[in-house]
Amino acid sequence: MKYLKISNLLLLLAVSFFLFNCTKSNKTKNEKESNTYVIKNVNVIPMTEDNNVIGNATVLIHNNKIESINDSIPPEATIIDGKDKWLIPGLIDMHVHTLSNGSFSQGHATRGSTVNFNTQNLMTPYIANGVTTVFELSGRLGHFSQRDKIMDKSVIGPRMAIAAVIDGEGNEIKATTPIEGRQSVRNAKGLGYRFIKVYTWLNEETFKAVIDEAEKQNMKVVGHIPTAFDGKPAENLFVPHFGLIAHAEELSKQTNDFSYEKAQEFARLAKENNTWLIPNLSNMVWISKQAKSSESIQNLQSLKYVHPLMQSKWLNSNRFYGASPKLIEFYDKQKDFHKQIVKAFKEEGVPMLAGTDAGISGIVWGFSLHDELELLVEAGLTPEEALTSATRLPAEWLEIGDKIGTVEVGKFADLILLDKNPLEKIGNTRSVSGIFVDGKWLNKNVINSMLQKVEQWNNANKEKYQWKNRKNL
Numbered sequence: 001m002k003y004l005k006i007s008n009l010l011l012l013l014a015v016s017f018f019l020f021n022c023t024k025s026n027k028t029k030n031e032k033e034s035n036t037y038v039i040k041n042v043n044v045i046p047m048t049e050d051n052n053v054i055g056n057a058t059v060l061i062h063n064n065k066i067e068s069i070n071d072s073i074p075p076e077a078t079i080i081d082g083k084d085k086w087l088i089p090g091l092i093d094m095h096v097h098t099l100s101n102g103s104f105s106q107g108h109a110t111r112g113s114t115v116n117f118n119t120q121n122l123m124t125p126y127i128a129n130g131v132t133t134v135f136e137l138s139g140r141l142g143h144f145s146q147r148d149k150i151m152d153k154s155v156i157g158p159r160m161a162i163a164a165v166i167d168g169e170g171n172e173i174k175a176t177t178p179i180e181g182r183q184s185v186r187n188a189k190g191l192g193y194r195f196i197k198v199y200t201w202l203n204e205e206t207f208k209a210v211i212d213e214a215e216k217q218n219m220k221v222v223g224h225i226p227t228a229f230d231g232k233p234a235e236n237l238f239v240p241h242f243g244l245i246a247h248a249e250e251l252s253k254q255t256n257d258f259s260y261e262k263a264q265e266f267a268r269l270a271k272e273n274n275t276w277l278i279p280n281l282s283n284m285v286w287i288s289k290q291a292k293s294s295e296s297i298q299n300l301q302s303l304k305y306v307h308p309l310m311q312s313k314w315l316n317s318n319r320f321y322g323a324s325p326k327l328i329e330f331y332d333k334q335k336d337f338h339k340q341i342v343k344a345f346k347e348e349g350v351p352m353l354a355g356t357d358a359g360i361s362g363i364v365w366g367f368s369l370h371d372e373l374e375l376l377v378e379a380g381l382t383p384e385e386a387l388t389s390a391t392r393l394p395a396e397w398l399e400i401g402d403k404i405g406t407v408e409v410g411k412f413a414d415l416i417l418l419d420k421n422p423l424e425k426i427g428n429t430r431s432v433s434g435i436f437v438d439g440k441w442l443n444k445n446v447i448n449s450m451l452q453k454v455e456q457w458n459n460a461n462k463e464k465y466q467w468k469n470r471k472n473l
């Protein structure tokens with residue numbers, strides 16, 4: 001192997017790929033019978049642009065794809081009763097931070113991670129809530145291995161898009177000059193990242209160089225507006241090819257003027273630059289809640305599904321506790337301004353995408369997306385617009401709009417069956433009757449027992465995973 005030339009190596013790879021595909025297609029043939037489902041008499045909310053609800057429909061799912069709507073039913077199909085229920089596309093959370101393996105202390109050369117998370121336990125809360133796609137905004141190598149486990153079906157989890165974080169400080173990929181910035185983008189591409197996240201501490205020149213290089217490398221850019229832009233005119237913030245703002249907070253921290261006119265100015269500039277927005281209203285809502293009272297976390301219903309290490313951190317080492325009254329007042333002003341931003345962006349026609357910052361204290365993976373949808377409606381979106389922000393539009397931004405995001409023939413069957421109509425009341429997205437994910441039908445009982453497993457494991461391991469003892473893990 002020592003003298004094997006690159007061209008030979010490529011040939012080997014091509015041959016093994018060919019063999020792999022042969023075995024794969026044989027397998028598909030044999031599995032066909034057990035891979036066919038029909039949801040009968042269901043109300044389909046397709047979330048296409050015209051979104052005409054199809055009443056009393058028959059949806060055929062075959063080999064993980066939507067094969068037909070209102071066509072014949074093959075005899076081998078497993079029938080699911082959809083009467084008086086509602087079928088929507090699986091939800092997309094465009095701003096998550098999923099835990100991944102790592103170390104809090106330095107081990108020896110072959111030690112590896114000291115904290116190893118059970119991937120299924122991390123993914124269950126997403127799936128239980130119908131979140132079938134996530135955008136990971138602090139990508140690490142651990143997320144690639146999580147995605148592999150989902151792809152090889154050893155774990156049931158969402159589709160994962162992963163962004164590499166480039167920043168001017170800290171532990172992420174660090175770049176302090178335009179040359180470093182450009183090289184960082186190319187390195188990230190080489191490692192397999194498809195998206196770049198720009199972060200708070202980049203200087204202005206490096207920020208611009210990273211975004212320009214990402215465009216050259218055909219990588220889309222999401223992220224923060226660096227503090228280097230503080231006090232500069234609003235038009236400077238919108239750099240060409242900066243495609244998606246990660247929080248409304250990125251805008252509120254740039255100004256003391258929390259008027260609707262200011263929100264409109266941001267919206268106009270975003271529109272001109274084709275920059276979309278993740279409002280991420282949840283973030284400031286939760287910061288403000290925790291700043292006011294520690295009970296907000298203690299009483300959080302979904303806390304039991306959070307890994308015990310994070311439960312311990314959120315409860316005992318919470319950086320938002322004990323804020324001054326002045327700071328709390330400021331958080332609340334920001335929170336209100338974020339609603340104005342949503343109104344102004346809607347008025348201007350700038351696409352908005354639902355994202356929750358799941359992983360930040362109080363914001364629980366999966367569960368948080370339903371909260372965010374409610375907040376978006378409170379801020380002025382219709383339930384349909386809120387749903388669009390978590391289905392068709394994010395799929396479009398991720399450039400997988402031909403695969404997911406709507407209920408249409410030919411698309412992947414990422415689907416949620418709901419007991420109640422979410423177009424009437426957005427909170428009805430919580431009325432999950434069952435989920436289709438990766439060709440599997442998970443009914444409510446299956447989902448509940450999956451959640452129960454996570455809860456039991458978390459409860460049994462509370463002592464072991466105390467945040468104060470993390471260095472000794």
Ligand SMILES: [Zn+2]
Binds near residue numbers: 095
């Ligand atoms: Zn975030």
